[in-house]
Amino acid sequence: PLNGGSTMEVETSPLAKVAAMGGLELMMPEAYAAGPCSDLLDSGRPVVNFDLTGVSVDLPTMTGSTYSAMTFSEQVPGPTLRVTQGDVVHMTLTIPGDEVTQHGNDMHASQMSSKPYMGAVNIGETGEYCFIAEVPGVFKYHCPGVNI
Numbered sequence: 001p002l003n004g005g006s007t008m009e010v011e012t013s014p015l016a017k018v019a020a021m022g023g024l025e026l027m028m029p030e031a032y033a034a035g036p037c038s039d040l041l042d043s044g045r046p047v048v049n050f051d052l053t054g055v056s057v058d059l060p061t062m063t064g065s066t067y068s069a070m071t072f073s074e075q076v077p078g079p080t081l082r083v084t085q086g087d088v089v090h091m092t093l094t095i096p097g098d099e100v101t102q103h104g105n106d107m108h109a110s111q112m113s114s115k116p117y118m119g120a121v122n123i124g125e126t127g128e129y130c131f132i133a134e135v136p137g138v139f140k141y142h143c144p145g146v147n148i
Contacts, residue, residue: 037130054103107141
């Protein structure tokens with residue numbers, strides 16, 4: 001109690017506050033990929049193909065040693081993709097048969113998970129996913145890890 005007043009219990013958790021405001025409805029616009037690439041590739045929108053290869057390479061460090069890195073198309077950072085708002089991005093990732101590990105790809109501009117469309121791409125295979133570039137900006141892409 002403050003200044004001799006009574007103690008009041010106040011629920012201050014973020015979830016309780018959201019519930020008190022009527023809840024939160026999470027929705028993903030239909031513009032984002034919600035199915036196989038064929039649905040978007042046949043939509044009549046311009047398609048930008050972004051083909052990458054997942055390759056592990058040894059990169060030099062400033063100390064003279066090397067660092068084993070997962071790269072996209074043997075580049076660090078990976079290749080730049082430039083699209084126009086409204087384009088369909090068709091992402092493919094190929095893992096060569098002699099690669100030592102799986103790779104994956106997640107592109108933040110898609111505002112969706114690449115799973116279940118791509119996920120981890122096995123050695124010797126190619127994965128793909130598609131989305132419509134709706135949100136303008138500069139976005140990164142990365143391998144979300146091989147345990148996906």
